[in-house]
Amino acid sequence: MRRKKYYYDTRTCNYEKIKTSKWDIFFDALGFLALSFVVAIGIFWGYITYFDSPKEIQLKEENALLQLHYERIQQEIDKSGRVLAYLQDQDDNLYRTILETEPIPAAVRKAGVGGTNRYQELTNKSVLIATTLKKADQLKRELYIQSKSYDELTKLAKAKERMLACIPAIQPISNKGLKRISDPFGMRLHPIHRIPTMHTGIDFAAPKGTPIYATGNGTIKLAKKNFGGYGNQVVIDHGYGLFTLYGHMKEFKVKAGQRIKRGECIGYVGSTGISTAPHLHYEVIKNKKRVNPAHYFTSELNAAEYEMILALASRKIYATPEGRK
């Protein structure tokens, strides 16, 4: 029940009832509602400022989890980067050294994305995502360069393998104990003409019929029968400006133009041409110059044997007919 209100009228000296109009009631109600609204807004603002809604709590948890995942991804990218750095180091300092080629410049390896920062827009929104993508991109580019480098190394290694297989790196006859060298490379007194002449190869003394082997891969350039000079002889073209000559052969079993592999038998020791006893005269010709074949005997010898054969195959002292130096 609505309470009645009075006021004291000094004119009549009585308490008079206050008359309340409908408008008064309306404005009172309106004021109350406005105040309530302001208070409600205040409470709501306080709540949303200092307390999270369940949805926000869930989103924050998801956010923290995502952040953790991104950090883990970054760690994995960093780990892969370290593995790649090891491969790059091996590439530059081992493989490229062996294959005698220049290392890849660091500027090429670390080639950045270049130009404008493609992650600028993203950086403004999330530094974490932008840096993760940047790292992944950098890794991808470096991996691409590394894979290209491996392609190049494979080609170089194959070419090197081909070249190494062509070098006359073995002795033309079986020479265990290194006792077959009968006449080294260098100036000597000719065994028949008795005048000082250059011996342009190495002589290997061996019984007639001893097999003679191609000393490196190549193509038979010449296989001819001859009664003078080196007698029956074979010349192999190894490529790279290298040729080998095999003289005084009893017979040969190859013909010009034939492809030959290192270690294949090309014929047999004889004493044809100008020769006093069965032996193989063996020459290595490099860029049209006759060189000491012993310098190439690297394939089947250990260091000590190589030193020994080099000494045996090189004439250090020129002996005169009187035996003086």
Ligand SMILES: [Zn+2]
């Ligand atoms: Zn000779």
